[in-house]
Amino acid sequence: MTQQLVLYPLLLQMFLSIVLMFCWRKISWQRVISIVGSIINVGVSIWLFSYIWENGTQIVLAGNWKPPFGIIFVADTLSATLVLLTAISGLAVSSFSSASVVAARLKFGYFPIFHFLLLGLNGAFLTGDIFNLYVWFEIIIISSFVLITLGGEKAQLEGSVKYFTLNILASMIFLTAIAVLYGLTGSLNMADLALKVAAIENRGLVSITAILFLVAFGIKAAVFPLYFWLPDSYHTPPSAVAAIFGGLLTKVGVYALIRVFTLIFVGDQFIENIILIMAVLTLISGGLGALVKNNLRKVFSYLIICHIGYMIAGLGLFTEVAIAGTIFYLIHDIIVKTNLFMVSGLIFRMRGTNSIRNLGGLYADYPKLSLLIAIPLFSLVGIPPLSGFWPKISLIIAGFQAERWWVVGAIIFASLITLIVIAKVWASVVWKEKKELPVRLNFRYFDKLITIRKAQMIAPMIFLSLVSLYIGFGAEHIQQVSSRVAGELMDNQQYIEAVLGK
Amino acid sequence: MKTIILRTASTYLLPLLLMFSIFILLRGHYSPGGGFVGGLIASIAFVLHAFARGLDNTKELLKIHPGFLMPIGLALAFLAGVTPVLFFDLPFMTGIWYPGQLPVIGSLGSALFFDLGVYLVVVGVTLTIIFTITESA
Numbered sequence: 001m002t003q004q005l006v007l008y009p010l011l012l013q014m015f016l017s018i019v020l021m022f023c024w025r026k027i028s029w030q031r032v033i034s035i036v037g038s039i040i041n042v043g044v045s046i047w048l049f050s051y052i053w054e055n056g057t058q059i060v061l062a063g064n065w066k067p068p069f070g071i072i073f074v075a076d077t078l079s080a081t082l083v084l085l086t087a088i089s090g091l092a093v094s095s096f097s098s099a100s101v102v103a104a105r106l107k108f109g110y111f112p113i114f115h116f117l118l119l120g121l122n123g124a125f126l127t128g129d130i131f132n133l134y135v136w137f138e139i140i141i142i143s144s145f146v147l148i149t150l151g152g153e154k155a156q157l158e159g160s161v162k163y164f165t166l167n168i169l170a171s172m173i174f175l176t177a178i179a180v181l182y183g184l185t186g187s188l189n190m191a192d193l194a195l196k197v198a199a200i201e202n203r204g205l206v207s208i209t210a211i212l213f214l215v216a217f218g219i220k221a222a223v224f225p226l227y228f229w230l231p232d233s234y235h236t237p238p239s240a241v242a243a244i245f246g247g248l249l250t251k252v253g254v255y256a257l258i259r260v261f262t263l264i265f266v267g268d269q270f271i272e273n274i275i276l277i278m279a280v281l282t283l284i285s286g287g288l289g290a291l292v293k294n295n296l297r298k299v300f301s302y303l304i305i306c307h308i309g310y311m312i313a314g315l316g317l318f319t320e321v322a323i324a325g326t327i328f329y330l331i332h333d334i335i336v337k338t339n340l341f342m343v344s345g346l347i348f349r350m351r352g353t354n355s356i357r358n359l360g361g362l363y364a365d366y367p368k369l370s371l372l373i374a375i376p377l378f379s380l381v382g383i384p385p386l387s388g389f390w391p392k393i394s395l396i397i398a399g400f401q402a403e404r405w406w407v408v409g410a411i412i413f414a415s416l417i418t419l420i421v422i423a424k425v426w427a428s429v430v431w432k433e434k435k436e437l438p439v440r441l442n443f444r445y446f447d448k449l450i451t452i453r454k455a456q457m458i459a460p461m462i463f464l465s466l467v468s469l470y471i472g473f474g475a476e477h478i479q480q481v482s483s484r485v486a487g488e489l490m491d492n493q494q495y496i497e498a499v500l501g502k
Numbered sequence: 503m504k505t506i507i508l509r510t511a512s513t514y515l516l517p518l519l520l521m522f523s524i525f526i527l528l529r530g531h532y533s534p535g536g537g538f539v540g541g542l543i544a545s546i547a548f549v550l551h552a553f554a555r556g557l558d559n560t561k562e563l564l565k566i567h568p569g570f571l572m573p574i575g576l577a578l579a580f581l582a583g584v585t586p587v588l589f590f591d592l593p594f595m596t597g598i599w600y601p602g603q604l605p606v607i608g609s610l611g612s613a614l615f616f617d618l619g620v621y622l623v624v625v626g627v628t629l630t631i632i633f634t635i636t637e638s639a
Binding site for chain 1: 573
């Protein structure tokens with residue numbers, strides 16, 4: 001029963017999408033199936049996580065073909081953690097979208113595609129084969145293309161063209177990189193690659209391949225020179241879609257970077273410096289971008305970019321403390337960013353606009369909801385003891401230890417900018433006096449929704465805020481998880497032994 | 503496109519192409535072929551019929567909406583993959599083989615059902631796309 005546990009989240013998501021496809025026209029069924037399925041998925045993911053926590057890394061050989069020849073699925077602590085986070089965000093977004101996405105979009109297969117997206121995410125986190133990782137990336141981007149264009153508004157199509165072009169480009173570069181790597185080593189299994197790449201004498205060639213991977217995953221993760229597609233596309237789809245994109249899609253790129261650069265391409269000083277420079281520039285440029293934008297969702301999009309910088313900085317510093325900080329930040333960021341985009345969706349439903357200049361008076365109209373909104377906003381800034389505070393300590397300590405003062409400076413600078421941005425958002429959206437906005441006809445305002453729809457929108461925010469609070473107040477537990485992940489990642493022999501059994 | 507030659511030929515070509523697609527599907531395990539190519543050939547048969555006889559006639563012939571073949575095919579492929587997990591406690595997608603030989607088909611295994619699923623999905627997707635384009639044109 002537990003032997004195949006690693007694959008259960010994958011199989012469940014696939015099962016859900018197939019069942020949802022059978023109920024193509026029955027929207028109300030789809031809502032129920034999606035929410036119930038997502039709850040079961042959280043249960044399965046907790047089971048997987050606790051099993052991995054107690055028994056260490058587990059593998060499943062797909063089709064029973066032995067590694068390094070067959071495709072294998074590996075669940076170490078990092079993968080299990082990310083699968084659990086995907087399940088939590090998935091549940092929240094599933095409930096949120098059944099209330100906030102309009103029926104016209106739901107009719108064209110929103111939920112089946114949404115679960116295919118979650119399937120792709122789980123697959124990417126669990127696979128131990130680099131070509132299979134590419135395939136999961138394809139599943140993710142194909143599903144995301146559908147989700148981003150569903151509805152076919154003009155702005156949406158404009159955003160999706162940018163999204164589509166750069167992501168296809170990233171996939172091409174990724175595929176080329178895999179081809180070069182296969183040419184060098186004759187293997188696709190990541191653990192096997194780790195051994196074979198280490199044995200290659202021509203290090204220049206290895207560095208170039210590593211750069212190809214860095215560019216490919218860099219586009220996906222939206223780091224400094226490669227991020228321009230993100231703020232131009234993330235504000236166009238429905239906020240439920242933006243929530244899952246902002247929470248998880250860029251993080252797959254970060255995951256892939258972490259995996260590849262702690263397992264396959266290890267200890268290359270040149271690459272580490274490049275990653276650090278990218279991280280610092282990402283932190284600064286993302287923060288500055290957020291400062292000047294007026295659309296709430298564009299502000300959050302730039303903050304995504306800015307905070308990707310923290311994770312990449314931890315990867316570039318490459319010490320155990322830094323990697324622990326990266327993992328902690330990843331855990332915190334997935335939950336908070338998903339929540340933030342849902343917040344922007346809620347505000348949009350309340351006021352009919354996302355322009356910060358025109359918003360206002362939220363506290364006067366909805367005092368309790370404003371307090372709820374405060375939790376993700378201030379967690380993001382990292383006001384102690386909320387969740388964003390703790391990983392930064394690890395990152396700054398690691399920066400001091402490595403004597404990279406400019407990295408420490410950039411981290412503090414980005415925190416400050418985030419604080420300014422969030423303070424600005426809070427002051428003008430929540431505290432400022434309400435502006436009279438023209439009433440939009442044919443728009444489903446929040447007040448006009450029936451109670452169950454309201455609950456479906458608010459409940460996931462409460463849920464994710466509680467998770468955020470837990471990450472902040474129960475930081476010790478999260479730190480334990482992050483330290484253990486960092487330990488596993490820094491010592492890649494563990495992974496190799498678990499996979500190849502030597 | 504509604505010439506008498508094409509219309510007459512399509513009557514004979516439809517069953518021929520369908521049989522050929524099943525032949526390609528079945529030989530796919532060790533030789534070139536398989537569900538994907540087979541599915542494409544089967545959809546060509548219907549597309550040709552639609553060109554010669556008009557879309558409405560083809561839809562009548564198909565009885566169900568081709569889009570419905572997608573979940574059926576996916577479900578079949580999924581079941582073929584999950585069977586070893588559920589009943590034999592073997593990893594996902596492990597081939598389960600019927601011990602004897604069957605006439606015509608040869609060895610029967612879960613891989614065939616997976617391929618059949620692929621076949622249905624390909625037919626469903628291709629026909630849905632082409633029918634939608636034809637309708638909107």
